[in-house]
Amino acid sequence: MDIYEKAGLLRLDVEKLRKGHRVSGRVSVDGIDVFRKIFGSGLTDEQRKAFSANTPADEHMGSLMAGLMDHVFGTGDLTDELKSYAGKLFPVEVDLVAETTHTISADVKVGPKAAPYAILTDTLIIDGGSLTVETTALTVQAKTLLIKAGSPKVSYHIGIMGSTGEPVSVAGPGQPYKDAAKAGHNASAPTPGICTGASNGGAGDPGLKGHTGDPGNPGNDGGASLPANITIAAFDASSTAPLVVATQSGAGGKGGKGGKGGTGQTGGAGGHGCDSGCEGTDGGHGGQAGEGGDGGPGGPGGSGVPGHAIAIAFPLASKAMLQIVSTTALRGGGGDGGDPGSAGTPGGGGKGGKHKSDGRTGGGNKDGQQGKAGSKGQSDGAPGSISYNWTS
Secondary structure (H helix, E strand, O other), X not given: OOHHHHHHHOOOOHHHHHOOOOEEXXXXXXXXHHHHHHHOOOOOHHHHHHHHHOOOOOOOOOHHHHHHHHHHHOOOOOOHHHHHXXXXXXXXXXXXXXXXXXXXXXXXXXXXXXXXXEEEEEEEEEEOOEEEEEOOOEEEEEEEEEEEEOOOOOOOOEEEEOEOOOOOOOOOOOOOOOOOOOOOOOOOOOEOOEOOOOOOOOOOOOOOOOOOOOOOOOOOOOEOOOOEEEEEEEEOXXXXXXXXXXXXXXXXXXXXXXXOOOOOOOOOOOOOOOEEOOEEOOOOOOOOOOOOOOOOOOOOOOOOOOOOOEEEEEEHHHHHHEEEEEEOEOOOOOOOOOOOOOOOOOOOOOOOOXXXXXXXXXXXXXXXXXXXXXXXXXXXXXXXOEEEEEEO
């Protein structure tokens, strides 16, 4: 199916398109059958079998959506259940560029998680630019490809990429203490007006260590690279370089930072000394400040996810002018440990009685420990498999 037949399916003005009119933007696709013809046409039986055989398990994609994808690009049947689901899903919008000659002269990025993207053109010229789709389905159909110059920023012409797991929030801090540690007892006169035999004020209890910060949140898994169907009927021999297609699925996101340690408990206040008549006893010493809480451990990183399959049709005579760069999507790193909590406030000394000393303010000024870093994600993600149709 050529680009003008596809344009007709999308209710575009084919005659204007043939005369050089450009269509760019969102267009509506009425149903799954039309979508399959736009994005999945031209695939050989072997390519469809390869797609179905190499479809990765994607826990973030529902089984019905996976079934529709297998119908569009693979060998999956359109069951009654899938028809019903498609009827609720469609119409859908796709981003389309259609024109007789389409030039990519800048670095075009689509996504992540954008509407399916389609380029339909007689002549595709890459002149100092590139096309990158992230977690976005792609179809490119061109009768002729001419490469004049690549992008100065990336080392490929077409990139079929996933998306890195989205950042997660910092975990919560250790909970603060509502109350100070227990205060020392106040001394009292054994006999009214006489402090002889009375004790000094009691020492305040030491503050408790601050609570540990919450564990960091697990990093998000990456977003998979989605199916792509690239059809190049002829490769212009005057091109200055081969076509480079790169693919890498989504890397795992970094684990979340652990929560900050809680502030240590305030030491208990020293009790007051006896103060009766002309006598007194010393005030009690304040309790030690509680040590700061330790930072929470960092969260584990997210996993890299495997990519979906890619199909490429390319002229056999120009086979040497197609280069593929496939890269593994790495698991995410563990999150940073939480910051240490601050030491609490020392307890104040109790007031001494007549002619006696006040208690000392408690000591202690020890912060908590930095939390431990989290572990890496569980797995890396393999790049999407690539099937070829070498055309004559």
